[in-house]
Amino acid sequence: MSRKKTFKDLTAEQKKGLGILSAVQFLLAGAALVDIWRRPRTEIRGSRAAWSAACAVNFVGPLSYFVFGRRRS
Numbered sequence: 001m002s003r004k005k006t007f008k009d010l011t012a013e014q015k016k017g018l019g020i021l022s023a024v025q026f027l028l029a030g031a032a033l034v035d036i037w038r039r040p041r042t043e044i045r046g047s048r049a050a051w052s053a054a055c056a057v058n059f060v061g062p063l064s065y066f067v068f069g070r071r072r073s
Contacts, residue, residue, distance in 0.1 A: 029055045032062035035070070043071045 010018070032055045036048050044051065051069050054061035 025059060028059065028062040032065045036065065039070065045069050045071060 007015070007018075033052060036044065036051050036055075041048070046069060051065050054064060054069075
């Protein structure tokens with residue numbers, strides 16, 4: 001049985017890629033959260049609390065908010 005790979009077992013390129021993906025995730029979630037709390041309630045489909053919680057789900061939550069959560073004018 002093989003041992004589970006840890007962060008220190010990754011190559012430099014893999015660590016760099018993981019760092020970039022992590023940064024993108026945090027920036028995307030941050031942008032979504034800022035938009036949720038600054039946008040008027042009438043321009044958001046659903047509750048702010050639900051969309052804020054959804055932002056914790058990796059890339060899916062923030063992207064879902066930007067696609068489905070905002071009302072178009």
